[in-house]
Amino acid sequence: MDDVIQELEQNIKTSRQWLDPYDAEKIKNRYLRGSAKRIALFQPNIFYKFNIFEKNVWDENYIMLGQAALNFDRKDLVITCLEKLDIPTKEYWGLPIDWHSGKYIFHKGMLMSTTTSECILFLCEVYNTYPDLIEKKYLMKLAKKILISLNKNIINSGDEYLYSYTPIDKYQVFNSNLLVAAAIGVIGKIVEDCNLIDEAKRIYTTCEKYLPKEGYIPYSIFGSEKTADAYHQLFSMRAVYSLKEYNLVNTVLLERIESYFFEKFYLNGNVVLRPESNTLDLQPFSEALRYFGISKNLMKFKELYESRFSLMKKDRYIQRVWRYNSKIKIKSNVCHSRQGYLRLLLALSYKARL
Template sequence: MPLSSVRSFSSLKVFCENKEFAGWDPYDGLNSRLFQSLPGLRQSRWARLAWIQFFKLSPVNLRRIAFVPEEHNAKGLALFLTGYCYLYKTEPKDEYREKIVFLADKIIGLASGGYAGACWGYNFDWQARAFFQPRHTPTVVATSFVADALLTAGDTLKESRWQDTALSSARFVLNDLNRTYDEKGNFSFSYSPLDKTQVFNASLLGARLLARVYSYTGETLLRDEARKAVQYASDRQQPDGAWAYGTLPYHAWVDNFHTGFNLECIYQYQQFTGDASFQPFLEKGFSYYLQHFFTDGGIPKYYNNKTFPVDIHSPAQLMATLYKMNRMAEHQELADKVLDWTIRKMQAPQGYFFYQKRRLMSSRINYMRWAQAWMFYAFCCYFASSNSKKWINEL
């Protein structure tokens, strides 16, 4: 299947480059100038939540008539940046170098100010059930992906200023995030400085960032604090290997891509620190992931207990998880099957990928961060895992 995947990726690449990596997002409804012009709605928690969910769940894209602009999203740019770094390492073309420089510099310009270290958030107000995040409020998730991308870019092009910015992000994780401790002294990092929720993948992404920075600086505090966060999440793994999204009653679901986040974060914590004590949790979780989130026909399920909706993030995360955990060769047949199904069922003729395939009415909306950036990154992980130079030369 390599040739069909290269054609698919080439089409996606052209689409994203023509858009200059800017676009809409499932959660950007509050960027609507129409909504912002209505103070009574803008100030209501329930109105904000309902407005976001309406735009997220609607199969029809209403953003143009609601005056929602297409914008750059720091996390989405980070996924593109990492992908171009993987391409450049395989085939050091000038066009890849130019994209790396453009994306890294653009990302640094989107950083949120006033915190202990470099950090990033989303380009929209975001109302969740647990908390409200104003536009550009930094989160550990966005910051982790951005810092990881900048470190990779710095390694790729030997650019110290990108690395220095990324390394400072460890101070944001250590000093600006809230913590929830258990009786053992282990803890979960909060999602942002504004909340105190315990979301396992978010906390583990913070731990991975600390561990990676430790691999550069040797600062033992980073390793030690990362270990406590990994232990907290590992202790809350369910007996069958699953993780709920978080600890709140309405965070009890188990889904594909957040499970993938957990796995790659624990794996890379061990990789960066040399601490292999979490391997039993990792193996149990990886086995659960493979057994519960992919059908025999290659359909990547969103949730552990039902097939639909199929979210584009799920097949993308499989490629990332297998690559990050160095298990692509072992599960190449699954990767090929899932990628083939995704290309056939979820890619538009224009090159972009749909948001969700549902049982009755799918959402075929083009979302730059959630769909295009993730699939671009997924393809690059897929190619980087194999002897793909001859295929990349076809781009």
């Protein structure tokens, strides 16, 4: 694993080399932006050369790098990532860009429920491993901040609601709410706060009630199976697994969404992007490998690890492969950092814990 550790160290030092499809958010027109993102899977450099795209420093990348450092028991690198994330000064985390989402623009630096929850879960693991680095009162402050910042979007009654994605929207997104539930639930367990635990269970119960019985995770409430994809399914599985590990929920929902994942997304020892599709992508591949590491499923971890060559081109990892049949495949030329290579480094780091 020495090569993974070396890559980990290098990426903590050289954030300006990161490639991200959301670097395209400088483009205001949604159709041009979408086209540019697709072209950038093959030739991204021209967009940076002419300042159409702009490279950014992503909090989420330091969260992933920090978690990988934690898996390798590299306290020095964990401390560096904590410093990059402005711990313990900062109370929430977001994006380094203005993100266009439907009718909303989520501005640079705005609290994002997903990024903040992922950071909280990372910090909880840091506390459990190195309690001298994180104080309980800081974790409590983070939990209160995310709950007072997000909007409660009522479904049928005051007891049934989901939290917004950011402080300004009215979205009801399943994967983000499950991550919020995991974040505040785990903090509740650590600081022994019944109110946080109860709120986490309330969010979880609402998600469980409105999630489709088939087991897929639509992007938002009342969404169809067409909106399901492997990486949001895996984000949700990881969040529910965290709740289960802290004895906050039973296994009924986890078994249902896991079963759907293995039936529709995990095909022939590899992970497809959409239900029963032929497209491979490094983001869901890495998230699946990470999940197998977290859940200590050594057999599946080894099986998927052996499939990593399908997402390589000329001995380099790439982001996506479109498979039309056994002979015709189109492979992208590059690999994103946040959705690809850094997520893979994190996934590979779990091998040190198996």
